[in-house]
Amino acid sequence: MQLATFQPRLTAPLGGDPWALEPYCRVGGYEAWKKVVTRDNPEEVIEHIKDAHLRGRGGAGFPTGLKWEKVFRHREKERYFVCNAGEHEPGTFKDRFLLRHFPHQLLEGCLIAAHTVRAKEAFIYLNHEFAEERTYLERAMEEARAQRLIGANIQGTGVTLEIQIFDGYGSYVAGEETAMLESMQGRPAMPKQKPPFYPTEFGLHGKPTLVNNVETLSNIPHILRNGAAWFKEVGTTTSPGTMLFSLSGAVNRPGVYELPLGTPLRYLLMDCGGGVREGHSVKAVFPGGPSFSMVTADQLDLPMDFDSLKKAGTGLGSAGVIVIDDAMCMVERTLHFSRFFERESCGQCPPCRIGTSELAVLMSRIEQGAGTSKDLDKLLQICGFVKGTGFCTLVTGAAVLVQSSLRLFRHEYDAHIAEHRCPFAATG
Ligand SMILES: Cc1cc2nc3c(=O)[nH]c(=O)nc-3n(C[C@H](O)[C@H](O)[C@H](O)COP(=O)(O)O)c2cc1C
CATH class of the missing domain: 3.40.50.11540 (NADH-ubiquinone oxidoreductase 51kDa subunit)
Structure with missing residues (x-):
């Protein structure tokens, strides 16, 4: 193709x-x-x-x-x-x-x-x-x-x-x-x-x-x-057809791009989206919105379809592809989406109502430079408690977001704690 x-x-x-x-x-x-x-x-x-x-x-x-x-x-x-x-x-x-x-x-x-x-x-x-x-x-x-x-x-x-x-x-x-x-x-x-x-x-x-x-x-x-x-002429055997990718974040040409399922993420980002700002590089990408794990710059050859992304430990969701470049603070971005989940929790399931709120509070403290390494343990503990507990997947998404951010960018969290401030504050 x-x-x-x-x-x-x-x-x-x-x-x-x-x-x-x-x-x-x-x-x-x-x-x-x-x-x-x-x-x-x-x-x-x-x-x-x-x-x-x-x-x-x-x-x-x-x-x-x-x-x-x-x-x-x-x-x-x-x-x-x-x-x-x-x-x-x-x-x-x-x-x-x-x-x-x-x-x-x-x-x-x-x-x-x-x-x-x-x-x-x-x-x-x-x-x-x-x-x-x-x-x-x-x-x-x-x-x-x-x-x-x-x-x-x-x-x-x-x-x-x-x-x-x-x-x-x-x-x-x-x-x-x-x-x-x-x-x-x-x-x-x-x-x-x-x-x-x-x-x-x-x-x-x-x-x-x-x-x-x-x-x-x-x-x-x-x-x-x-x-x-x-x-079925386009796409993969298990995910045929095309998908409309909503591309946003740190790319030169954000927009909606219709491509065959299974198209490499790199093609969407670079050929369609025109890459990130000059002088910057891709730090991470949410291939399926903030509810699924991020992927990193070394994974840009991943095929964008339901099964390939699942196999890679993430998901396609409704194909909301959000790009984060090296000038952006991962802790701040994670906080941004944690607050979204907190705001949007309907409050029906206690683990979701309490969990999304606690995650946002802890993320905010860390982002402001007031966090400790114990807060990082607490974040992971809450994620473990709440994952899979809701009537819908909102709380699981909120947990997966924090887990993937901490797993892939732990050094940024450690820097916020060590320096008592956001190290990106002057550069973002
Ligand atoms: C928190 C949450 C929000 C959702 N929002 C939407 C939405 O805005 N539009 C949508 O089509 N599906 C949404 N879904 C998925 C729907 O529950 C459902 O799976 C979908 O509408 C079924 O249509 P499909 O089989 O054509 O994908 C959402 C799911 C969750 C858990």
């Missing part, structure tokens, strides 16, 4: 207004939906998605076809569909990009998903801060309605399907699927324990519910239009 000539699939520019139907239809838009709704063969659709080995792009990488099948085959006939557009993780902004530039592509994916699992109602759970994107989405829906692609009697088939936009609660945890579903029913956005509360079994109103991420759904029309074999 020649990366330099790789043509994006979900993010190829269409031209015109983002909500305009015509440019989208010109490249085959809504062809898949028209086929799905007229042929009405959900089993076949699910087989195509399974064949493609599409994995969820919301963070967990769960096989999409299997999830659809679980909901479709459920004995309970009242089912729901929710597109998760709650995106709130630091360093992840690819769903917003898709919403802003390609709302029809997402709508088509939502229509196909909701109809395939025979959802009674379908929603897009939208981060409430995405006001501009909401406008685009609404205008795209109006255009699709005028062409009888959405609403009553779609394409003369007698099928009625509405997509409702639900104003998201606006917190990080509210993006976790069970918390999202709770908040949609007027309850606090707090995760439920899995098992047994998987949305495919017990979702909205206690009924089977299909939840998929914006990027996952944006892939659906392409797979159905071009086939599973085409989808």
Whole structure:
């Protein structure tokens, strides 16, 4: 695969207004939906998605076809569909990009998903801060309605399907699927324990519910239009297709880059991102947002896919790639994200409520130069206590962050303690 000539699939520019139907239809838009709704063969659709080995792009990488099948085959006939557009993780902004530039592509994916699992109602759970994107989405829906692609009697088939936009609660945890579903029913956005509360079994109103991420759904029309074999032409065997990498931090050209899964981190950083500032070097990278371990400059040849990163002791998550250069203080960066986890803990699970707070307090003390080596032991002890204890993975992410920072950059912590100040204070 020649990366330099790789043509994006979900993010190829269409031209015109983002909500305009015509440019989208010109490249085959809504062809898949028209086929799905007229042929009405959900089993076949699910087989195509399974064949493609599409994995969820919301963070967990769960096989999409299997999830659809679980909901479709459920004995309970009242089912729901929710597109998760709650995106709130630091360093992840690819769903917003898709919403802003390609709302029809997402709508088509939502229509196909909701109809395939025979959802009674379908929603897009939208981060409430995405006001501009909401406008685009609404205008795209109006255009699709005028062409009888959405609403009553779609394409003369007698099928009625509405997509409702639900104003998201606006917190990080509210993006976790069970918390999202709770908040949609007027309850606090707090995760439920899995098992047994998987949305495919017990979702909205206690009924089977299909939840998929914006990027996952944006892939659906392409797979159905071009086939599973085409989808698998790029990517790896276990993670086929492309991924939208949100690249931020100490790079010259931050942005959203669509690349085949398995692309080396170095290509994303150097060729796409233009490397770090002149005279500086890469110190570390979060390949999958702050909840997964960092990798260091000697690991830039790592392939960016679910399994390779897991094997390397970290994870892809939703591909929020955050770069840290040698002028940045690792203790300060870790504190920054520790405070995020403290602020965003919903408070439901005591180890998370107390643990994220204690980690942030200790990190702050060390960063200010008031810490001791005992504080470092305490940090590690807390991480050990709280890891894996929450109903969701927030507290595990908070612990992994501190553990990886201390494991890889212990010398920076020791310097803060020895000098009673941040050694980067004058250079950062
Ligand atoms: C704390 C937390 C926050 C999450 N936030 C999001 C989010 O904003 N968007 C999203 O699609 N998935 C998010 N997820 C993952 C969802 O719970 C869920 O796995 C995903 O929406 C399923 O879609 P997919 O199978 O298409 O990836 C989050 C998970 C956790 C633990």
